[in-house]
Amino acid sequence: MVTATDATAEPSVSAWAPLRTAVYRSLWLALLAANIGTWMQTVGAQWLLVHQANASTLVALVQTASLLPMLLLALPAGALADTFDRRHLLISVQLFLVAVAAALTLLTAAGRMPPALLLTLTFAFGVGQALTLPAWAALIPELVPREQLRAASALGSISVNVARAVGPATAGVLIAKVGVAPVFGLNALAYLVFAMALIRWRPGDARAVEVPERFTAALRAGGRYVRHSPTVRRLLRRALVFVIPASALWALLPLVASRRLGLDSSGYGLLLAALGVGAILGGLLLPWIRTRVTANRFLLVAGALYGGALIVVASVQVVPVVLIALLPAGLAWVTVLANVNAEIQLFLPGWVRARGLAVYQVVQGGGQAAGALLWGLVADVSGLVVAFGVAAALMLVGAVTSQIWPLPDLRGASRDPAAYRPPLALALQPDPRVGPVLVTVTYRIRPEREAEFFEAMEHVRGSRQRTGAMRWGLFRAGETPDQYTEVYLVPSWDEHLRQHGGRLTEADEQAEYRARDLSDGAPEVRHLLPATAEWTTGVDRQAT
Template sequence: MTVEKSSAWAPLRRGVFRALWLAQLGSNVGSWMQSVGAQWTVVHQPNAAALASIVQAASLLPVLFVSLPAGVLADVLDRRRLIALATLAMAIVAGGLAALSAGGLLTPTALIAITFVLGACQALTSPAWQAIQPELVPRSELPEAAALNSLNVNLARAIGPALAGFLLGLSSPAVVFAVNAVSYLAILVALLRWRRPAAVAAAGEPMLPALRAGLRYVAYAPGVRRILLRAMVFVLPASALWGLLPVAAVNRLGLGSTGYGVLLAALGLGAVGGAVLLKPIRARLGRNTLLGCATVAYAIGVLAVALLHNATIVAVLLVVAGAGWLGGLSTLNTTLQLALPAWVRARALAVYLMVFLGGQGVGALIWGLLAAALGASATLLMSGIVLLIGAASLAVLPLHPRTGELDRAVAQPWPEPEIGILADGEEDLDPRAGPVLVEVSYHVPPENAEQFRAALAKVGVSRQRTGARRWSTYRDVSTPDLYVELFEVASWSEHLRQHNERITGADAELYQAAADLALEPPRARHLLAN
């Protein structure tokens, strides 16, 4: 069958993307098997609701501590090698978990600790996985690639839990854990076969300045901040279902391990259907409408588990919830991918993963503790209501309309800084020298003054987003039409990165809009602290 480039499956035509996608599918199946085995290990323990949620939280909370450093590493190191080393570590740790379980030495404390370590390794790779997508497919196929990656996770969710439930019925959690350990090998093979072009490898950048630059970008990117807010509003209540479903399956629906696996598979199958339908739906609905509908669909599944006793009806409605989960996740992820420039992609995605996965972990812990006090049904009912409130909040806090549509290609709208002969006779500045104060002067006619000030305020946000740690504007009292923009950058090397690597086409449009309101091209001076 011929797949058109514009179809939902177009990225799979590309060999490297296809190989990595299939390898991830195998590993994700193993990870979902591991998750079911871990939760099933504690589901018959005292305080099962709290323990099951803690196990879920242990796999997700490491993202809060690891994701930001991982994002920096993914931007400044070879992403392929980073993923490979972390994957090898996960294979070793998962093998140790299987050995402990087979030997009867696995306590709930040890299970939670090992799950935390595996979660930390996963968090170390996640920003790199996200950031390599634009290297595997063209920008025009990023929405389809994001949907396929979400489909990957959810297809694994359909297969892994059902397979884990079958194996648990025949054998023991040790076998499930062993399958997960072996599943990591597929990723290692695919990574070793990928010859990542040297041209896309990130240039070296010191860790702490790179971390500060990433956080500064997120702080001064309104569209990105709104995506993070919507992710938190969605995932905090949504996490209740993932943490409490095993308890509800046993205590409310009277199911065993196989039945629990079927419920998780229903969520996964819904996500698969959602991935197939997402492209035509996205073409008809805006991002905000799609996100709202996805949230409501997921809430339907949560409320079904909370209120209904018929396992068949619950499974059918969980298919709807799975489609909603895929729709919400894909909408947020795709919008963010398209909104980010290459230089900061992994770091900003790391912040997103902190919010999304960390929110799942924190939410699972909170809902688990509430379930221990109020019961699983009442807790799930609360989370479903919060989800519906979150969907309604899109009317007042939507995703910004141009997010994901701005030009993020690198541009160099500024002339190269002029450097004279220094006192020591050198013509090149020490990259570590700083701080650097940049002064930009504009002569603006009175009739353009108000419009210019508004344009310059947008320029200021861009300066801070790309590296300025302080920014301000002044007006010359002796020459009323003279406006002076001042911003400070930590070092000369940081300013060169700002100058040559971080300015996008959208930033250049902001600078040009301000410059067009002046009588002549702006003049810049670079002042270096003694």
């Protein structure tokens, strides 16, 4: 795997460049409104529960009800987004969210909103958001040029942090003046705006899907791709190495505010605002930073900044100093995660992009959840200072590992789908559901080409497994030493047709051509199917 260790800094792309694209601009602004509405709804829901019995537990359950669907449904949501038209899926989900928000508004205005119903509707809203995130993230590469993806990812982070700053403050003012129901109503309106922006968008070359993949098959295919892609796994590890120690700050900051700095809720809000300002600055500065610092040196510097901020927060009890330290922490948080998110978007081919991004969301969200629990337990046992100190040490160690296990260099990597292959003339055409399918490819390799052939077949193996193979092996015939047979097992005939009719990228095709060029004569390909399969005569679809 090629890495970016020695790569030069990239050409400058303005942080605002994606907003010059009218479609992206309108959708980004509509999503910003929806994000603000979501934060307003969260505050409104919590406020409805503050005077209930067991208020502490109920208020905390609002966050649980909102976030739990993202962990439970991210992978299924990614499969849906890769299986069906993403625009239509997003429109349907936004209209569902409008209906949920409208129900919250009307029932709250009527005084018929018990805690159980409020939490149920909050969970339903979280389901809608879980279905939205993978589809929206996978749609971004279709809206902006490839060179603007990192800027678009940073703008997404800016949107979230602006909403985090504006939404709660706006909700607090409105609740004090007009009550909670209008806050829920504004959230319904915000999601209606997002739905209308999606309806108005008419993509010129909408992605065509001949026959949607079956849901369970699509889910398994996404898992196989991530499992057999070293590049994706390395990017996920880099995110996890950063998120786990970084989550200490988000999890323990309320305790820092109350116990170490003696601040009330407004003071805690000020600390969050400092993190938010740093995050917004990070999003704006990311394109500028990438023109001056290589990707892996950038990870090292960002980790050092965040680790230093953790040390300051743990050791200093002067509010202005802590506020200043939180600015680079927010900057590092956004720039690292936006960068890794953009790298994954750049690498994933279109057919599996939403599923791969869903795995990233699970890793990031799960890392934050597990890290928060870990640092809470450490703080309970050893105190806040020790917890922050350990987190800072892990952050600095993780930053150093970026030089040992660097980010892959994706410049020039072709992720476009390979051209469709000519139909294969089979005497009998199986039903698409038939499986498993055993494919054999026999090569004749001269002794002087063996080392080069083995190297080429390693790339072929990865390609087969990422695109559908459950098992793969390379065997040598004892009777004819120059004969090698590649054997791989695919779950169904439909999976095999998809494997060679949309899942292969140009890079996959190049790897296969390299192995074929080393063979004396064209390799012999055979497709072995269950003897009891359903058959039809003639040629139907294409495969190799």
